[in-house]
Amino acid sequence: MTTTSTASARDRILIFDTTLRDGEQCPGATMTFDEKLAVAELLDTMGVDIIEAGFPIASNGDFEAVSEIARRTKRATIAGLARAIPADIARAGEAVRHAKRARIHTFVSTSPIHLAHQMRKSQDEVVEIILKTVAQARDLVEDVEWSAMDATRTPLDYLCRCVEAAIKAGATTINLPDTVGYATPSEYRDMFANVRARVPNADKAVFSVHCHNDLGLAIANSLAGIEGGARQVECTINGIGERAGNAALEEIVMALRTRADVLPYETGVESTMLTRASKLVSHATNFPVQFNKAIVGRNAFAHESGIHQDGMLKNAETYEIMTPASVGLTKTSLVMGKHSGRAAFRSKLEDLGLHLSDNQFQDAFDRFKALADRKKHVYDEDIEALVDENLATAHDRIRLVSLSVIAGTRGPQRATLRIADETGTRIEEADGNGPVDAVFNAISALVPHQAQLELYQVHAVTGGTDAQAEVSVRLRDGERSVTARGADPDTLVASAKAYLSALNKLSAHSVRVHAQHAAAE
Numbered sequence: 001m002t003t004t005s006t007a008s009a010r011d012r013i014l015i016f017d018t019t020l021r022d023g024e025q026c027p028g029a030t031m032t033f034d035e036k037l038a039v040a041e042l043l044d045t046m047g048v049d050i051i052e053a054g055f056p057i058a059s060n061g062d063f064e065a066v067s068e069i070a071r072r073t074k075r076a077t078i079a080g081l082a083r084a085i086p087a088d089i090a091r092a093g094e095a096v097r098h099a100k101r102a103r104i105h106t107f108v109s110t111s112p113i114h115l116a117h118q119m120r121k122s123q124d125e126v127v128e129i130i131l132k133t134v135a136q137a138r139d140l141v142e143d144v145e146w147s148a149m150d151a152t153r154t155p156l157d158y159l160c161r162c163v164e165a166a167i168k169a170g171a172t173t174i175n176l177p178d179t180v181g182y183a184t185p186s187e188y189r190d191m192f193a194n195v196r197a198r199v200p201n202a203d204k205a206v207f208s209v210h211c212h213n214d215l216g217l218a219i220a221n222s223l224a225g226i227e228g229g230a231r232q233v234e235c236t237i238n239g240i241g242e243r244a245g246n247a248a249l250e251e252i253v254m255a256l257r258t259r260a261d262v263l264p265y266e267t268g269v270e271s272t273m274l275t276r277a278s279k280l281v282s283h284a285t286n287f288p289v290q291f292n293k294a295i296v297g298r299n300a301f302a303h304e305s306g307i308h309q310d311g312m313l314k315n316a317e318t319y320e321i322m323t324p325a326s327v328g329l330t331k332t333s334l335v336m337g338k339h340s341g342r343a344a345f346r347s348k349l350e351d352l353g354l355h356l357s358d359n360q361f362q363d364a365f366d367r368f369k370a371l372a373d374r375k376k377h378v379y380d381e382d383i384e385a386l387v388d389e390n391l392a393t394a395h396d397r398i399r400l401v402s403l404s405v406i407a408g409t410r411g412p413q414r415a416t417l418r419i420a421d422e423t424g425t426r427i428e429e430a431d432g433n434g435p436v437d438a439v440f441n442a443i444s445a446l447v448p449h450q451a452q453l454e455l456y457q458v459h460a461v462t463g464g465t466d467a468q469a470e471v472s473v474r475l476r477d478g479e480r481s482v483t484a485r486g487a488d489p490d491t492l493v494a495s496a497k498a499y500l501s502a503l504n505k506l507s508a509h510s511v512r513v514h515a516q517h518a519a520a521e
Contacts, residue, residue: 012231013256014206014208014232015048017051018210022234023237026241026285027481030505031284032284033064038284045270047270050077051076054069055080056081056082056088056096057085057091063091063094063095071098071099077143078099079103080096080103082137083106084107085133089136089137093141103144104145105144106133106147107146110158111150112154113153114150130166131165131169132169134166134170135170143172146166146175147208147210149179150180151177153182156195159176159195163199166205167199167201173205174208176225179212180212185221188211192230196229207229207230208231213246219252233247238296240287249274250295251295253271253274254271258322271327272325274295279388283389296327336379337372340372345364348383367386397508398419398420398447399419399500400496401418401425402418403416403439403492403496407435412431412438413432413434414432416442417442419446430445436456443496450478451475452476452477454474468488469487469494470487473502474502477506480506484498484499486499
């Protein structure tokens with residue numbers, strides 16, 4: 001591998017973000033329509049080359065989101081995913097047709113285990129499917145991506161045959177994914193090198209990597225694939241995705257930027273927007289970012305060891321290979337308080353990259369003033385938390401009105417909770433094995449449901465005893481899993497908000513499903 005580091009020698013790596021498609025398949029990570037639009041807008045602004053906006057055939061909601069993102073996006077190519085089925089491809093073509101740059105991404109399994117147990121097709125039959133469906137997609141758009149699902153467990157000879165057929169039929173991008181996170185870096189690099197060397201028309205397509213993190217090798221494999229000749233990387237913000245997730249966009253971007261001495265490649269992504277993108281996706285999906293997550297985790301630039309702190313004070317480069325500013329991380333600000341007015345608050349939102357409508361701004365400002373009355377100092381993280389909660393709960397049907405809790409060593413713990421919905425307000429008292437259990441029991445009495453609590457997690461938004469608590473709750477109802485958050489200086493109030501928000505998400509999903517079934521009848 002060359003170690004040339006001059007700008008003229010750098011190959012451009014296309015960043016294909018699939019947060020809105022593969023990322024949303026992470027259990028509990030479903031986003032609302034407005035959240036998807038906000039994520040897509042930020043991805044476009046930060047310079048992502050291709051945004052996989054969804055799986056249009058999956059639901060009317062997915063189709064509508066892809067269509068609207070296609071209409072709104074200014075720079076990025078918008079891709080819609082489709083199985084190698086004519087109806088899927090037609091639906092994807094319809095969804096992306098308004099995009100300035102449209103792509104259909106179609107896929108089919110190629111490994112022996114998938115052909116035998118999932119496809120139930122012969123190798124020859126699958127090649128015919130590839131030829132027909134890729135040609136159909138190419139008739140609809142000029143930019144067609146074809147993926148060999150489970151490529152890393154596919155015999156090389158057959159994989160080459162499939163790739164040749166896809167390019168012959170009109171595919172402009174060839175994706176060879178490590179679908180189950182099985183490959184090692186050397187295997188993945190060699191697969192790309194061999195396919196590109198053996199397929200006669202390989203030079204007519206861009207090759208792409210798509211790596212899952214089941215063995216913790218998604219980033220290493222993605223970089224190895226680039227070394228093997230791939231020039232597109234498929235990834236997600238925060239590495240979210242099915243099972244153990246995907247390669248993280250922020251890690252790919254910063255690895256290429258930081259190790260330019262041995263990785264002579266560049267991307268078009270503005271790295272200073274990575275932290276904001278991470279926070280936006282975390283709040284949209286209600287998936288907290290682990291503290292020690294590379295690049296965007298809370299501890300990514302924290303140093304506790306005495307030796308490390310001594311080195312940092314003398315020269316930051318002793319223990320930091322990149323600066324916090326390079327990924328958009330700024331120090332906590334204390335300039336906001338109860339005397340701050342609308343103009344100052346709006347300016348602060350702009351500094352934080354938060355853009356709200358007039359109604360959203362007023363709601364956020366009202367919440368800020370209420371928070372400022374309760375906290376001595378309002379930090380940037382506090383403002384981000386209240387704005388994100390405001391956006392997430394704007395359309396909630398069930399809302400918390402008031403909560404009081406009796407707790408302590410003598411027990412029993414008791415919660416009195418009042419909620420409001422379209423029918424009016426209702427109140428309930430309930431005991432529990434602890435104050436949180438009492439709160440959740442009161443909610444269950446007011447909003448009967450069968451959902452099971454899978455996750456309850458609390459962390460402080462900032463330091464200090466008056467810090468806001470941010471609570472994450474995950475509920476499962478049958479096959480449906482949703483995650484929601486609530487923030488408040490009172491941990492029990494934050495818990496109630498999070499639980500109610502999750503129930504609202506389950507309720508909204510049920511309404512959409514019933515509407516789709518009714519429309520189909």
